[in-house]
Structures are given as C-alpha cells and as structure tokens.
Amino acid sequence: xxxxxxxxxxxxxxxxxxxxxxxxxxxxxxxxxxxxxxxxxxxxxxxxxxxxxxxxxxxxxxxxxxxxxxxxxxxxxxxxxxxxxxxxxxxxxxxxxxxxxxxxxxxxxxxxxxxxxxxxxxxxxxxxxxxxxxxxxxxxxxxxxxxxxxxxxxxxxxxxxxxxxxxxxxxxxxxxxxxxxxxxxxxxxxxxxxxxxxxxxxxxxxxxxxxxxxxxxxxxxxxxxxxxxxxxxxxxxxxxxxxxxxxxxxxxxxxxxxxxxxxxxxxxxxxxxxxxxxxxxxxxxxxxxxxxxxxxxxxxxxxxxxxxxxxxxxxxxxxxxxxxxxxxxxxxxxxxxxxxxxxxxxxxxxxxxxxxxxxxxxxxxxxxxxxxxxxxxxxxxxxxxxxxxxxxxxxxxxxxxxxxxxxxxxxxxxxxxxxxxxxxxxxxxxxxxxxxxxxxxxxxxxxxxxxxxxxxxxxxxxxxxxxxxxxxxxxxxxxxxxxxxxxxxxxxxxxxxxxxxxxxxxxxxxxxxxxxxxxxxxxxxxxxxxxxxxxxxxxxxxxxxxxxxxxxxxxxxxxxxxxxxxxxxxxxxxxxxxxxxxxxxxxxxxxxxxxxxxxxxxxxxxxxxxxxxxxxxxxxxxxxxxxxxxxxxxxx
Ligand code: ADP
Ligand code: MG
Numbered sequence: 198x199x200x201x202x203x204x205x206x207x208x209x210x211x212x213x214x215x216x217x218x219x220x221x222x223x224x225x226x227x228x229x230x231x232x233x234x235x236x237x238x239x240x241x242x243x244x245x246x247x248x249x250x251x252x253x254x255x256x257x258x259x260x261x262x263x264x265x266x267x268x269x270x271x272x273x274x275x276x277x278x279x280x281x282x283x284x285x286x287x288x289x290x291x292x293x294x295x296x297x298x299x300x301x302x303x304x305x306x307x308x309x310x311x312x313x314x315x316x317x318x319x320x321x322x323x324x325x326x327x328x329x330x331x332x333x334x335x336x337x338x339x340x341x342x343x344x345x346x347x348x349x350x351x352x353x354x355x356x357x358x359x360x361x362x363x364x365x366x367x368x369x370x371x372x373x374x375x376x377x378x379x380x381x382x383x384x385x386x387x388x389x390x391x392x393x394x395x396x397x398x399x400x401x402x403x404x405x406x407x408x409x410x411x412x413x414x415x416x417x418x419x420x421x422x423x424x425x426x427x428x429x430x431x432x433x434x435x436x437x438x439x440x441x442x443x444x445x446x447x448x449x450x451x452x453x454x455x456x457x458x459x460x461x462x463x464x465x466x467x468x469x470x471x472x473x474x475x476x477x478x479x480x481x482x483x484x485x486x487x488x489x490x491x492x493x494x495x496x497x498x499x500x501x502x503x504x505x506x507x508x509x510x511x512x513x514x515x516x517x518x519x520x521x522x523x524x525x526x527x528x529x530x531x532x533x534x535x536x537x538x539x540x541x542x543x544x545x546x547x548x549x550x551x552x553x554x555x556x557x558x559x560x561x562x563x564x565x566x567x568x569x570x571x572x573x574x575x576x577x578x579x580x581x582x583x584x585x586x587x588x589x590x591x592x593x594x595x596x597x598x599x600x601x602x603x604x605x606x607x608x609x610x611x612x613x614x615x616x617x618x619x620x621x622x623x624x625x626x627x628x629x630x631x632x633x634x635x636x637x638x639x640x641x642x643x644x645x646x647x648x649x650x651x652x653x654x655x656x657x658x659x660x661x662x663x664x665x666x667x668x669x670x671x672x673x674x675x676x677x678x679x680x681x682x683x684x685x686x687x688x689x690x691x692x693x694x695x696x697x698x699x700x701x702x703x704x705x706x707x708x709x710x711x712x713x714x715x716x717x718x719x720x721x722x723x724x725x726x727x728x729x730x731x732x733x734x735x736x737x738x739x740x741x742x743x744x745x746x747x748x749x750x751x752x753x754x755x756x757x758x759x760x761x762x763x764x765x766x767x768x769x770x771x772x773x774x775x776x777x778x779x780x781x782x783x784x785x786x787x788x789x790x791x792x793x794x795x796x797x798x799x800x801x802x803x804x805x806x807x808x809x810x811x812x813x814x815x816x817x818x819x820x821x822x823x824x825x826x827x828x829x830x831x832x833x
Contacts, residue, residue: 222355222384222589223345224392224581227334227372228255229287230414230442231548233575234341235582236349242396242582244575245348251575253344257336258282259322267340276471279305281323285415286337288438289318289330290375291368317371331371335378342379355384357585359577362388362420363434366649366661370690384588385687390420391429392580393546396571400427405541406533410559410567411577412522413547415441419526421533421540430624433532435525442481442549445515449477449506452514456504457496466497481515484508485551512554519558526562543567548574602627602685609646609655611636612740618683621651628684632698635679636748639671643679647693647706653737666695666704674748735788742791746783749795750776753802756809763808771801 223236223245231252235244244251250269258271259281266274275282283306289297297308297318309319309327319327338358345353358381360372369386376383390409394400399407404425411418418436422429450473451461463470476492483490484506491505530537543563549555550573559567571579602625607617618629633643643666650658669677678698685691694705753776757769779794 221345221349221351221353222357222585223349223353224357224359224387224578224583224585225338225341226359226389226392226575226578226581227287227337227375228413228577229285229416231255231574232337232341233578234345235575235578236345237582237586242579242586244578245344247344251578253337253340254284255287255337256282256284257286257333259324259326259328261323263324263326265336267336276468278323280307280321283320283322283328283333286330286333288415290334291365291371292318292330294318331374331378334372334375338375338379338381342381353381355382355585355589357385357387357581357588358383359387359389359392359581361416361418361434362390362431363418363436366690373690384585387581387584388420388431389418389546389577390422390431390434390544392577392584393544394422394424394429394580395583396576396580397544397568399424399542400429402541406432406535406539408526408530408540408543408563409546410522410526410543410550411436411546412549412555413441414549415439415443417441417522417525419522419529421529421535423533432534433529435529435532437521437525440518440521441547442478444518445481445511445549445552446474446478448514448518449481449511450474452506452510453477453492453494453504457494457502459497464497469494469497480506481511481552484511485553508553515552515554519555522558523562537563540565544576545569545573546576604649604659605651606647606649606661606683606685606691607658608633608681609648612744613655614737614740615648615650615653615655615658618681619685623685625685626687628682630680630682633679633681634675635669635672635677636674636744638674640674640677641669641671642667643669643677643695643697645681645693645695645704645706647691653734654740661691662693662706664693664695664704664706666697666702668702669697669700672699738788739786739791742788742795743783746779746791746795749798750779753798756802756805760805760809760812763805763812765804768801768805772798772805775801 221236223234224242226233226235232255233244233251233253235242237243247253248269253268254272256268256271256275258266258274258278260266261281271282272284275284293316294308294310307321309321317329317331319329320333321327342353342356356376358372358376360369364372364386372386373383389411393409393411394407399405402424405423407422407424409418409420409422411420416436416438417440418434420434421432423432424430450470453473453476454461454463457473459469463473472494476494480490480492488508489505491503493501493503496502530540540563543559543565545556545559545567550559550567550569556567556569602619602621602623605617605621606619607615610616616631618631619627635643644663645666646655646663647661648655648658649661652658666679676699680696680698682694682696683691684694690707692705692707694703696703753772757764757772761769775794775798779791779798782790782794785791
C-alpha cells in the first residue's frame with residue numbers, strides 16, 4: 198500500500214552515459230525484406246556493399262548439415278526448402294507462441310510446441326533444431342557485422358539498430374537480444390522514421406512536423422514526427438502490416454498467369470507460380486526506370502512463355518493496392534493533431550517508393566512533393582549510421598530522440614489493484630520513485646509484481662515481471678519502508694529497483710517483458726481502459742476499502758482478545774456490533790458503505806485503543822501518564 202508518493206525523477210541523459218563509446222560504430226537497418234549496414238566515412242554516411250549490393254535479403258536458411266546460409270543464397274533456397282528457410286522473421290520478433298498460431302495458416306513454417314523457458318515463438322528447422330526469432334535475426338546481424346568489420350578493419354565498438362516506431366517493449370527487447378546474440382554492443386535502438394529524418398539532416402532545421410512514408414516489401418508504415426529544438430518526437434504511427442511491394446508482385450503475377458491462360462495458383466504447380474512471381478518482381482522493378490519490359494517464364498509444359506508489360510499497365514494493376522495506403526495516412530495525420538497542410542515535409546522510405554507511380558500517389562495524397570533525393574532503400578541505414586557516429590564520438594547523439602512509454606507501468610497492490618508509477622505517453626527516458634509499506638505484521642518480504650496497462654485492476658493489465666525482496670526482520674505492519682524506483686531508458690526498457698530503507702535490503706530487475714504483445718493488444722488495452730474507466734474506478738475503490746476493512750477487523754479482533762480487561766461498560770458489545778456492521782458492508786459492493794462502517798468502528802474503538810496505548814506506555818515509561826509523555830516529546 199502506498200504510504201507516500203515521494204517524488205518523480207526525470208533526468209534525461211543519465212541512462213545514456215554508458216552508451217557513449219569510441220571508435221567504430223555502424224548503423225543497421227534490420228528490415229523485414231532487406232537489411233543493410235552503414236557507416237559514416239569522412240563525414241558522410243555510406244552503405245557498405247558486398248558482392249556489389251548494399252541490400253542483404255533478410256532470409257535465413259538452415260541446412261540439414263547444420264550450416265546456416267543468409268541473404269541472396271538463402272532466398273534462392275526458400276523455394277526448395279520453405280520450412281527451413283525463414284523469411285520476414287521481423288514479423289515474429291517479440292511474439293509469443295499464440296501469435297505464431299494465428300499466422301500459421303499464412304506461413305509454411307513449422308513451429309515448436311514443446312515446453313519452453315521463454316514465451317517466444319520457436320521455428321523447427323532442419324537438423325532437428327529449434328530457433329527463435331532473436332536467433333534468426335542474429336544470423337542476419339552476424340553477416341552485417343562481418344561485412345562492417347572487414348570494411349573497417351577491426352572489431353565494432355557499437356551499433357545502432359533501427360526498429361519500427363510502433364514496436365512495443367517486447368519487440369524492442371527481442372531486437373536488442375538479437376544484437377547481443379550476434380556479439381554486438383547495441384548502443385541504442387532508433388525508430389526507423391527518425392533515422393530517415395536524420396539522414397536528411399532534418400534535425401538541423403529549426404523545427405517542423407514531418408511525415409515518413411515507408412513502403413517496404415511486406416509492410417507499410419506511416420509516422421508523423423515532430424521536430425523541436427533538435428529533438429524528434431513520434432506524434433503518431435499507423436500503417437498496414439500486410440501491404441507492400443510483395444502485393445504489387447502478386448498483382449502483376451496474376452496478370453501474367455491470366456495471359457498464359459493459367460489459373461491464379463498456376464494450376465497448383467508451385468514451381469511455375471514461383472517463377473511467375475519472380476518474373477513479376479523483376480518486371481515491376483524494371484518499370485521503375487523503363488517504360489516497357491519483357492519477361493520470359495517456363496510454362497508447366499516446359500515451353501518458354503514471353504510476355505510484355507508497360508508502365509501504364511503496371512500502374513493500372515497496382516493502383517488498387519496502393520490506394521490502401523490512403524486511410525492509414527489520413528488517420529495518422531489526424532492522430533497527430535495536425536492538418537496535411539501543416540506538414541513541413543514528407544520523406545520516402547522503402548524500396549517500393551522508388552516506383553514513379555508511388556511517388557505521384559504520395560505527392561497527391563499530401564499535396565506536396567516528397568523528399569526522395571536519398572535512396573529510399575538506404576535512407577534508414579544511413580540515418581542509423583549518423584546516429585551511431587554521434588553516439589560514438591560522444592557528441593549530441595542523445596538529444597535527437599524522444600519516445601514515449603506506450604502503456605502505463607506500475608505495481609500490483611494488495612487486493613489486485615494496479616498502482617501506476619509511470620503513466621502512458623511519458624517521454625523517455627523517465628523514472629519514478631514511490632514508497633510502500635507492509636500490510637501485515639511480521640511480514641518478512643515483499644512480492645513485487647510489475648504490470649503494464651491502463652486498467653485499474655491487475656487482472657486487466659499485462660503482467661511484465663515478478664520478483665521478491667526478502668530478508669526483512671519481522672516488523673509491525675506499516676513500519677517497513679519499501680522504496681521502489683522505476684526507470685525507463687532511452688530504448689523504452691524498464692528497470693525496477695526496490696530497497697527497504699530500514700534494513701538496506703535491495704532487489705532489482707530489468708524487465709524483460711513477456712514477449713508477445715501485439716499492436717492490436719496495445720490498442721485494445723488502451724481502448725478498454727476508456728470503455729471501463731467508470732466501473733474500473735469503482736472496482737478499485739471497492740477493493741481498496743475491502744482491504745482496509747480486513748486490516749481493521751483483524752487488528753480489532755486481536756485487540757479484543759489481548760485486552761479484554763481494559764474494556765469498560767458495554768464497550769465490548771458496541772465494538773462487536775460495529776465489526777458485524779463492517780463485515781456486512783464488506784460483503785456488499787458499495788465502497789462508501791464500507792468506508793462509513795470503517796469510520797464507525799474506528800469511533801467506537803478509539804477509547805480502547807487509547808487505553809491500550811497508555812497501558813503499553815505505562816510499562817515502558819514506568820507509570821508516567823500519556824499526557825506527560827506527550828508533553829515531554831514535544832518539548833524536547
Ligand atoms: P523492407 O523495409 O521490408 O526490408 P525494402 O525497403 O527493402 O523492404 O523494400 C523491398 C521492396 O522494394 C520489394 O518489394 C522490392 O521489390 C521493392 N523494390 C526494390 N527496388 C525497387 C525498384 N527499383 N522498383 C520497384 N520496387 C522496388
Ligand atoms: Mg524498411
């Protein structure tokens with residue numbers, strides 16, 4: 198039970214000191230479709246290439262002999278060994294087994310079902326291996342690490358990895374874990390849209406609000422960023438996690454199949470379907486620079502088929518898919534509380550925004566030409582490199598970001614009530630300190646339960662972590678002073694520390710959120726808290742009063758048992774009656790009635806309490822009356 202709210206601390210920078218490092222630091226865009234690594238050389242960020250390409254396909258193949266293949270070669274193997282070749286693993290980051298269950302129908306993967314230490318998705322792959330999304334991502338990171346180390350000639354000192362702005366604690370933690378597994382010192386996680394803005398040097402502008410339009414292979418993200426005094430704040434995010442360049446490929450492939458006289462699934466011939474999809478992607482990409490292109494594909498009969506596609510035809514085919522970007526954009530602008538005209542600029546991110554028709558669509562949607570001078574494939578990695586360089590040089594790297602805590606963080610109180618220490622939308626890094634005490638006499642430890650959510654009852658919030666603080670000598674209820682500190686660092690990761698002030702006993706935990714909260718869940722939890730605000734408050738008040746009633750009933754019962762000799766006249770009966778009334782009120786649901794009954798019991802037992810205290814003091818202070826003792830205390 199909180200006895201006093203002490204003070205709130207918010208000391209930006211404190212948790213970042215350790216992140217400053219020297220020397221070789223790189224930025225990594227760990228993408229759903231492609232990943233890149235970039236570094237600042239001679240003051241300019243550049244993407245590092247391997248075999249002529251900056252893009253590393255985010256595909257990992259697990260071979261039966263135990264070897265692991267990443268990138269272009271893995272992508273080529275996906276067709277023959279779809280279950281052992283994991284693509285788009287980013288979609289599974291920070292997800293629990295239940296989330297995998299939901300997507301099972303959509304993916305060719307096998308998921309492990311046995312018991313597990315961590316509540317995370319595990320893929321069953323060749324060689325009887327089970328791998329988590331963090332391990333798979335770590336394979337991608339290892340390749341980029343090796344690429345960077347070869348280029349820079351030595352071990353990396355630190356990296357900045359980008360994540361979508363909407364990633365929750367669990368997804369961010371999973372990304373950090375992936376970095377750690379790859380042997381990287383992750384200096385910080387950076388929001389992808391913020392990285393793009395940094396690559397354009399927008400942080401050097403006075404201020405403004407920017408939209409970042411990111412259309413990748415399989416995802417569409419829209420973010421509205423506000424820049425003020427060199428600090429970016431994510432005002433709103435939105436998008437569609439099942440919309441991207443891959444959908445354009447499918448639209449074009451459907452068109453080709455029709456021209457071949459084949460049904461939409463290529464007559465069930467997976468190899469033809471795959472070849473057509475590949476041809477569609479090549480045609481789409483070619484039409485970004487050409488106005489016409491031809492493709493050839495082997496038909497099921499083995500005969501070659503040749504077809505052509507013009508840019509006008511492509512525009513027509515992908516238009517319906519592209520239109521789906523409209524509603525999330527309008528919503529994000531609305532959520533940010535601005536008008537489209539109020540935007541200072543629009544930044545293009547993602548390979549699919551190279552397409553001329555996408556650029557035109559964006560220009561129409563926002564009513565202004567988007568910024569597109571920097572390669573949209575590379576812009577996120579380049580911005581991450583800029584940030585890494587700032588951090589590594591001990592520069593002002595820590596001022597360019599501002600994120601918020603997406604859901605309130607708190608502790609479970611007696612009776613299952615959630616006490617919020619850090620409120621939703623507090624800017625990180627942030628912290629809060631609050632002091633708690635024991636509920637029962639002779640309690641020798643605290644069970645701390647850290648929860649996340651907007652609701653008043655723990656049962657309606659998300660459990661983040663539990664830990665214990667023990668080793669406290671038996672004390673009267675209310676004597677212990679447990680100081681609990683919540684700190685959220687710049688990456689949005691929570692640490693909780695507890696210290697009992699009398700004994701100095703300490704316990705701390707770095708909260709590893711139970712992986713697996715989906716965006717929808719975050720949204721639902723916030724929505725629910727509004728929907729239930731009234732009954733929640735009622736439930737909370739009721740619980741608090743019931744807990745208090747139990748405490749008083751217990752204490753009074755104990756007093757009656759030990760001090761029967763101190764009772765006068767009908768006092769005992771009056772107290773019993775007040776107790777019975779309180780029991781009755783407690784079984785009801787009116788918190789005001791319980792409060793009233795508590796006050797009545799207090800009233801009738803006040804004199805007894807006074808006599809008991811006097812008696813106790815008499816023993817200690819050898820016969821001095823309470824009044825005298827009180828005087829003595831106040832006069833010294
Ligand atoms: P992600 O952020 O998901 O990793 P990317 O930003 O790398 O994805 O975008 C990948 C998508 O961009 C793919 O659908 C790819 O076909 C598309 N793409 C890449 N280059 C071009 C191009 N020149 N023209 C059209 N689409 C392109
Ligand atoms: Mg991307």
